[in-house]
Amino acid sequence: MDTATHISMGVALGGLATLDPVVQQDSTLFTCVMVGTIVGSNAPDFDTLLKLKNNAVYIRNHRGITHSIPAVIVWGVTIATVIHTFVPQVNFVHLYFWTFLAVILHVFVDIFNAYGTQAARPINRNWIALGFINTFDPYIFGLHAVGIVAWLLFGADPGITFLLLYFIIALYYVKRYFDKKEIVSKIEQHFDDVESIVTSPTIKHNVWRIAITTTENFYVARAEGGKIKILDQFKRKKLPDHPAMHKALQDDNVQAFIFFSPVYRWEIEESDNYTEVRFIDLRYRSKGHYPFVAVVKLDSDYHIRNSYTGWIYSEDKLQKKLDPLPQ
Template sequence: MDTGSHLLFGVTLAGLAMADPAVAAHPELQHAVLAATLLGSHAPDFDSVMRLRGPSAYIRHHRGLTHSLPAPLAWAPLLGFPIAWLCGAGEWSWTVVLWTLFAVCFHIVLDLFNAYGVQCLRPITRKWLHLDALPLFDPYLFAGHAAAALLWLSSYPHAVLVFMLVYALTAVYLAWRLAVNRVVLRKLAAHYGMDEANVTMLPTLLGASWQYVADLGDEYATGYFKGGRVDEAAQLPKAKPESLEEPAKATMAAAGVRAFHHFSERVHVKVQEVVDGYLVTWSDVRFWHQRGMPFSAAVTLDRNLNVLSEQIGWNKKSWQPPFV
């Protein structure tokens, strides 16, 4: 999810920790747990430092190793023990480590619910896993947790009970969103007469409708599912290796294109002839929006099919859909 939401959940996890009598009774431990849950809620995204190596490296590594299966077990002591010591809560170091572990795990679980996905089962598999049930920013989760945090800051005497209720409702909400996703997925698969694995979906911000992509074999069908009805918007040809044009083949060794294929699942390629050569654009159809595909790798070639420039990433503002 977005950074603001992760940090907010770090605050509310610290509030939930007040249910532990030891945390409630010792201010130094409260400070340590708050620092640990804030840092733990953001720790998996420390891989953003890969931006310094360029967009291709960032695409390859973001939500990869730092979100992997052993990552929480590394982040928890790495952050928890120093924080406990710095806050004078060394006596309760393992308590701080435990809440750090909760924060890191909650971050990874929420990212798994997003359509972008995570490599959370590394080193067992490098496959990108995504449940496609939540947008990058979920207004309902944010509002609920923000309300609980504000009550805590305003010294509401029963804030701990509010945090317990909010996290119980969060678990129910996540289960409900996943269940709705499965129902819609089955309906879309039945509509096209295909296996569910051939359909991917994107939730809209408010959750009232879903964007989808269905793999038809030689083409992708894109559209919306809303009000129980399938509304197909367009069909796009697949980028199949045996049917690629020569300019497209010439871009396959480019760093940006290799990073793109490392991550993308539903691929469309467009070759355009320009004044001095060609523009080849590889797009991930999963993230289409209003006939556009904002996640892409674009490569400029000369007439001799030599790479002149390349660009990879999102061609949209962070607040614009799709929210991944």
Template sequence: MDTSSHIIMGLGLAALAQIDPVVANDSTLSQAVLFGTVIGSNAPDFDFIYRMKGKGSYIRNHRAMSHSLLALPLWSVAVSGIIYSFFPGSSLLQLFLWTFLAVILHVFFDLFNVHGTQVLLPFSKKWIAFDSIPLVDPIILSVHFLGFCLLPFFEMGKMFFILYIFIFLYLATRTLSTVVTKRKLQLYFSNSIRIKLIPRISLFQWDVIIETNEDFLFGVYSKGSLVIEHSLLKKIDFPELVSDSKNHPFVSDFLSSTQYAYPFVQTRKNGYLIYWKDLRFRTNKFFPNLAIIAVTSDYKMKNCFIGTLYSLKHYKQVIRQLKKTVILKKG
């Protein structure tokens, strides 16, 4: 989920907290819990501080240790402890419990989109993603907004309890449909190496990546049928050069954040451009999330771009800058 979604969920949890008599009967504690759930709902994303060390550091560490099981109680203790210092008369236990719930739900919901998290760190570096909901889910947001609109008419805690039951049933439905759809595709593409489903906003619709020994197939699964829209042949030119590019810090950071990166080499007048594209994110035949490294004709690696290309204009600007790096070096 994105930041705005986590904030809205934090507000929803503050309303849900009114089902707790200790919170409902103490206005000071209610205020403290409001801060606790909103901040706690965003605490795991405080790993944005890695941006201070550069974009690559942030990409490597986002949704990593900050989203691990070991970090959940630590975030909760830190957030509730700081808030308690401003509301010393409130119940620290209740404040901690509701903050802890907010932190848990942040990581829990992040597990259900295509990015996933490294929730098992430091015991496992595996990325876990259930591919059930989009990064911004309009149904989850709409349910929260409905609840906020109905606050003057119904008891706050009980109403949001019912709404959260609906949200979890909705999440279970999307998750079950993802599992069923993936099994269908695995049976049909029995020779596939792996299949990735990327949930769309519409229910029961996914973008699909099917990896075989020869290629990647990209399509859309909707209403029980799959339409293949694009394919990429698995062919690595200059394999030694590609292998060496993995040692570049930016490329290494990029590869640590995805299990669906694939390299493509483009020959230029004065050298090469190596594209490591994240195949999970596609707009037609364009893959906006990537790392691009410029290499001179004598195989010396120079400048590198890592991140998201937001437009064709942005792409041209990045390529122009990378080409200048190679040309200046050759000159």
């Protein structure tokens, strides 16, 4: 989920903690728990700092080790221990429990969007991306906002308020699961040779991006109001035995892209001065454009001169990142 939703979840968990008699009876512990749940609800995303290094490192590692099983335990212990160091008189067990729960909730909700996480590490390194909740879901964020306002401005009981809120959100998740299941069912009825279906819900409740892989083709589709429309079709092609492709596959940006992207196509464009190899993720089509790419430019001797991976919404901006290419 996005940062704003994670923060609101941290506040909500702090309010929910008032159902714990030990927390309810100790205002200092409640304050510590609130700090712990807000920090814990955001801690796994501290790997966003990897963007400061480069996109390849960020893409390969974001929602990776920091969202793993060992990391969840370490985050909870570390945050609770730091807080307890400054306020040693509070009950550590209850502080740790609520902080740990906030970290778990962060990782748990992240598996439901299209980006996903490596939450099962070290058991396996597969990306778990269920693809039926948008990274920013206005309904989920809105419900949290209503609950927080009801508590802080109107004096509603925070424990009961957020218990009810999470019951409603759980029902919402069930609904979204069946929304996706209906879309997948319709696609499987239409195509006899489906190998995979990747769904990406948009911020609009009834609008979904879909990438379909069959034995022969990739299809990019859009579902809106229960109706599915095929927008693009691409022939599936094996990676060619081409020196430019061999070189491109050694590039860090390309390796990060392939590690992250489950469905993509490739292009090779050759000219007198350079060769460009491009990998295009098919999950994020927006206004006819595919913004998540990895591109490598090579000179006439197939030496890599520049490369890029990330989200880019303008071909001019992409070429500016790749140029100037020495003549």
